[in-house]
Amino acid sequence: MKKHFFLGLGLLLLFGIQTQAQDQVIENIIQEARENSHLKTLGHELMDGIGPRLVGSPQMQKAHAWAVENYQNWGIEARNEQWGEWRGWDRGITHIDMVEPWVRSLAGTQLAWSPSSPKGGAKGEVILLPDLADSAAFQAWLPNAKGKYVMISAPQLTGRPDYNWEEWATEESFEKMKAERAAFEEAWTNRVQKTGLGRRELPAALENAGALGIITSYWSRGFGANKIFSAYTKKVPTVDLSLEDYGMLFRLAESGKKPVINLNAQSTETGVVPTFNTIAEIKGSEKPDEYVMLSAHFDSWDGGTGATDNGTGTIMMMEVMRILKKVYPNPKRTILVGHWGSEEQGLNGSRAFVEDHPEMMDKIQALFNQDNGTGRVANVSGQGFVDSYEYLGRWMNQVPREITKDIQTTFPGNPGGGGSDYASFVAAGVPAFSLSSLSWSYFNYTWHTNLDTYDKIVFDDVQNNVIMAAIMVYMACEEPELVSREVRVPVGRNGEPTTWPVKRSPTRKGGMD
Numbered sequence: 045m046k047k048h049f050f051l052g053l054g055l056l057l058l059f060g061i062q063t064q065a066q067d068q069v070i071e072n073i074i075q076e077a078r079e080n081s082h083l084k085t086l087g088h089e090l091m092d093g094i095g096p097r098l099v100g101s102p103q104m105q106k107a108h109a110w111a112v113e114n115y116q117n118w119g120i121e122a123r124n125e126q127w128g129e130w131r132g133w134d135r136g137i138t139h140i141d142m143v144e145p146w147v148r149s150l151a152g153t154q155l156a157w158s159p160s161s162p163k164g165g166a167k168g169e170v171i172l173l174p175d176l177a178d179s180a181a182f183q184a185w186l187p188n189a190k191g192k193y194v195m196i197s198a199p200q201l202t203g204r205p206d207y208n209w210e211e212w213a214t215e216e217s218f219e220k221m222k223a224e225r226a227a228f229e230e231a232w233t234n235r236v237q238k239t240g241l242g243r244r245e246l247p248a249a250l251e252n253a254g255a256l257g258i259i260t261s262y263w264s265r266g267f268g269a270n271k272i273f274s275a276y277t278k279k280v281p282t283v284d285l286s287l288e289d290y291g292m293l294f295r296l297a298e299s300g301k302k303p304v305i306n307l308n309a310q311s312t313e314t315g316v317v318p319t320f321n322t323i324a325e326i327k328g329s330e331k332p333d334e335y336v337m338l339s340a341h342f343d344s345w346d347g348g349t350g351a352t353d354n355g356t357g358t359i360m361m362m363e364v365m366r367i368l369k370k371v372y373p374n375p376k377r378t379i380l381v382g383h384w385g386s387e388e389q390g391l392n393g394s395r396a397f398v399e400d401h402p403e404m405m406d407k408i409q410a411l412f413n414q415d416n417g418t419g420r421v422a423n424v425s426g427q428g429f430v431d432s433y434e435y436l437g438r439w440m441n442q443v444p445r446e447i448t449k450d451i452q453t454t455f456p457g458n459p460g461g462g463g464s465d466y467a468s469f470v471a472a473g474v475p476a477f478s479l480s481s482l483s484w485s486y487f488n489y490t491w492h493t494n495l496d497t498y499d500k501i502v503f504d505d506v507q508n509n510v511i512m513a514a515i516m517v518y519m520a521c522e523e524p525e526l527v528s529r530e531v532r533v534p535v536g537r538n539g540e541p542t543t544w545p546v547k548r549s550p551t552r553k554g555g556m557d
């Protein structure tokens with residue numbers, strides 16, 4: 045009995061000493077993250093200094109060079125790995141002025157990869173997509189589009205988001221508005237369907253008929269927020285107008301007041317350009333051929349500056365690497381970060397990395413991806429890995445309680461769909477996890493919108509994510525063996541067993557049609 049007691053105490057002491065040594069690294073991580081944060085400088089340089097990072101744009105290439113330079117300044121090995129080619133495009137100014145029936149400069153954005161206006165812009169009347177009986181009638185009408193700008197989106201009946209109606213409207217008027225809106229949207233869908241043309245074909249038919257440009261408006265259901273994606277036209281510009289500027293032009297055109305705009309959207313085609321992933325690494329001292337990975341996509345849409353999608357994930361991973369290099373310069377395993385190009389067009393950068401480095405896949409201890417906004421981590425799923433609860437739980441336990449206390453965990457969970465780059469690795473059997481953020485109104489206000497800018501970054505939350513990820517990476521590096529990669533049979537949405545996601549190839553040559 046006594047003997048056992050002493051043996052127990054001995055183990056306790058030994059364990060205690062080991063924990064103490066580990067704690068020092070963790071304490072240093074926390075101290076460096078809090079007292080010497082580089083997040084604001086990185087955020088400013090990336091979002092304000094370089095700007096949005098549309099794949100194929102000059103800013104995307106500048107961002108890759110900037111990341112490598114930062115890593116090298118921190119003594120971290122970094123490189124840009126080419127994985128494909130894309131249509132090169134350089135955004136210019138978008139000036140949209142209503143000149144009839146009165147003068148007002150309108151708020152709008154040329155869509156990505158949209159053709160340019162002629163030099164100085166082009167003036168023309170704005171007309172609505174007509175409500176005609178069928179596709180034959182539409183074909184007969186098409187010559188009327190010549191020399192005109194054509195509005196093809198449904199206008200919004202209200203510029204107030206639903207949460208604002210919920211707060212101020214009577215229940216009756218809120219219900220009435222929703223019913224009117226639903227009926228109006230249905231009527232507009234019918235109007236478009238009766239042209240007989242799809243989403244891509246309609247703009248093409250209009251430009252081929254001689255339209256000066258296409259005007260759309262894709263409200264994101266938040267005050268002032270519009271989503272900005274890519275154009276389907278090949279000869280004339282497509283611009284997205286803000287909700288109310290679109291609404292005003294629409295009402296003027298509908299009531300026969302013949303509004304006229306001058307649209308000057310300048311952009312430059314820059315040919316076919318190479319596309320990259322930025323990879324940086326801190327070599328492992330004991331097991332250099334085993335990896336712990338950090339992951340965040342580097343590209344963005346370009347309506348704003350890609351601050352929360354995924355500037356925050358990007359600067360978070362850079363800051364984690366900077367801190368680890370400083371306080372944990374000789375990790376047991378190699379720490380590798382992937383800043384992926386072209387996530388937005390289908391996880392292309394990360395899929396290419398998985399495809400190009402097959403020998404690495406069963407040597408990756410774990411991967412942590414972040415890609416849904418600026419918020420502190422709120423959800424972690426085991427992605428279907430049977431033992432994820434055991435090791436992720438242990439690693440998370442080392443993160444300060446004030447950072448992890450509100451995190452919801454799901455173990456073992458199911459392999460996530462194609463939401464972001466971790467999915468490319470999960471499909472290859474790698475224990476890859478999403479550090480999923482609190483929303484901060486992500487879907488309405490910043491996700492792929494004109495409002496995704498520096499001012500929306502919540503630096504305190506990003507800093508907490510830095511601390512959490514750095515500690516998780518440190519724990520995964522120190523783990524004696526590679527963790528189990530056993531997977532469960534995933535459960536589909538209907539509750540039936542389903543199959544593990546399959547690896548998919550990237551689009552290596554994009555945007556050129």
Ligand SMILES: [Zn+2]
Binds near residue numbers: 341353387415416
């Ligand atoms: Zn994203």
